[in-house]
Amino acid sequence: MTNPIDLPDDLRAVVMRASMPDYTEWQRQMRAIGGCSNPIRLIGRRVVSDAATGKVIDVFDTSALMPGYLLKGCGNRRASRCPACSKVYQSDTYQLVRAGLAGGKDVPASVSEHPLVFVTLTAPSFGPVHARHRQTGRDGLPRRCRVRRESEPCPHGLSTSCLRRHQEDDEAVGQPLCPECYDYVGAVLWNAHAGQLWHAFAVYLDRHVAAAVGISRKALRQEAKRSYVKVAEYQARGLVHFHAVVRIDGPDGPTSPPPLWATTGLLEDAVLSAAKTVSVTAPGPDGDRTMRFGAQIDVQHIVLDDAVQSQGLSQRHVAGYVAKYATKAAEVAGAVDRRVRRLSNLDNADVTPHARRMIATCLELAELPEYRDTTLVNWAHMLGYRGHCTTKSAAYSTTLSKLRGDRAEHQAAKHREALGLPAIDPTKVVIDAEWRFVMAGLQRGEAAIVAALRPRQHAAT
Template structure:
């Protein structure tokens, strides 16, 4: 009997049991999470004044385990939990653009730009080019020349969106895979240096020292990392100028949007970082690519081409993505033998192999390249923000938990009583039984039938 038939049989047996309703609701409330966490323990709702136990819950009374959502941010791992993470990120980004979530609405009038910082080139790759709305050849050359390895250095193909060659190196032997992996490993440090250099550049342009600048202006930002098809990341960020107290205060009059845009352009060109190389691959000086995109964000309600909601939706979309855009794998690689069976394209496999090779050399050991080989060398955070940009993910999750707790107290008739929750839980496993997985799949299918609201994220690419 196949797995689906076993699940249907188990579900039928479960339906005949007396606790089917409670069991069914315990699965549905997870919203279709693909890999729930099993907890064992108990919780009690206690009157904060008298210490009286008003309500209690123990897993040994409810089937032995409590299932809770996994909370994974990766859409390829759990689409349900990733959707919630994406929604939280959207609220976080948007609050820093138009206010809300304890951020004043006056931030909508502060200078703000949407910035994209890219990786430099490490060799020619197949790409999709458009000019004036017309598709152009990948790498047009008047004469068909060849590299030292006998591979044509040009490509006159007009690649379709789904062309599997996109992101592949024209000549793998010419492509600097070692440099690309080292850039990935240091990308987080490059961003940190850019943030410092931006503050220095703003101070220089304003004729102030950095200490004096801190008393007049604060730079706030929120960013995400996105993988390109060639396997390298680039950063999308909202950068905002505030007064010295953060979002609650306005920046000085000379700090305009154009002032900020010019400072970002120049600061990004100054960032340099020397990476270890030694006698193995030679010295490397890392920097951002020359393609730096800086666009002003429209003030709230002005109806301009790049509205705040579109920027927030665009950034939030990439908060739940990983290296799958480059064709990489979700799980860490533990053995060299696994490289031979990875279901990845040639370019991605070469980057993973380079991580594995460099990761074994003493000078690269601090970079933990083997640990991050499945991420093509990038081990940094995918979503970060400065302290004063807006609210935090923790605050959003706490507010949601308090709302759900208040709903529970209302159902129990305890809404007006001061209560505290005392609980003890321990991890007991992951995943679904076959009949549980069938219910969860139905919940996910029902969600996909509901069309998602339009957010305007595509306007960012226009």
């Protein structure tokens, strides 16, 4: 038998961790949280008492566990930071979006009959970049990147044409043809004000709906309510664009039918006209700039899952699409998934030259008087985008907090059932809990075990 001392350092650490007396309980807890990459260790106790009599029903104390602590998932939504917790976040987002499309989670099924559209709002161009085209040409091959016959070189002597057929993993995709010609200030300012532009779009949308019907905005609020859920997706060029489900309900939200004048066609026309008209002003080093959405504005109908696909996007497809991008951020555009306070933080990071220039521009703009009091420097790693990845209006559907609470209650009930304990009515008990944070992360030898455990865990679920 091989002596553990003779093994490589990493393998020896795994063997040593697996031989510890608390390993079985630690592995059980890691399986329970799906193989979290950055688990949180807690110590404390929880006492469940009957609300009427005060009788203690259940006591849980971490001192009774072999490790002496309880593991809790980090809850990070980014797949690059924690694949396990991001998978849970993605599933919750899917359920949240799907409930607003087809009903469920306290949303009536009749909501699927309300006017619904799937909207994609893109960023404008700040300079030509290398692109990968999914469409094929007459030869059956992917289209060439950027065909410009008889094109003149840029002022820096670089070609403004590219005849390559970029593959999906080509590092050139999203990179400017000429970095010196690219408007980095404009790109960062657009990301920084994209959230404000979306808010203005929502306001303009109500105005355009009211104008199409021929009523005032005050009257519109008494007859209908606009609901939405949106996700911000990073393009390869580092700019965000928005995918959103927009819906018209009655005045009380999804539980009330929309007015007779509310049709999908009316909503589609209002979205297009509002998106083309809305703008916000962004102060910059060379004066104020007007920020608008790009020319590529897409509005598609949302149909039932069993409808003909040519009629529009299915509810399942839309929910999956939004949930997919809810776990991604600027790292898909070649940036990093952690905050950057200074450029020296990127010395050993795998960052594309384009993303590095955008981060540098963020840090430079943060020194301007107009942005000195903002959090732009905190969002340099997001290439200037300061909004949330996924947002929704209050009336769209359920909330992530509600979904997490329901899941916690379900898991607690299953745990009690496995132990042979009676079920607990959460409305008739008092829970007194006290927890203290110990540390976060994996100890030596644990990362390799978790990496091996995670695929099996996900396959089992």
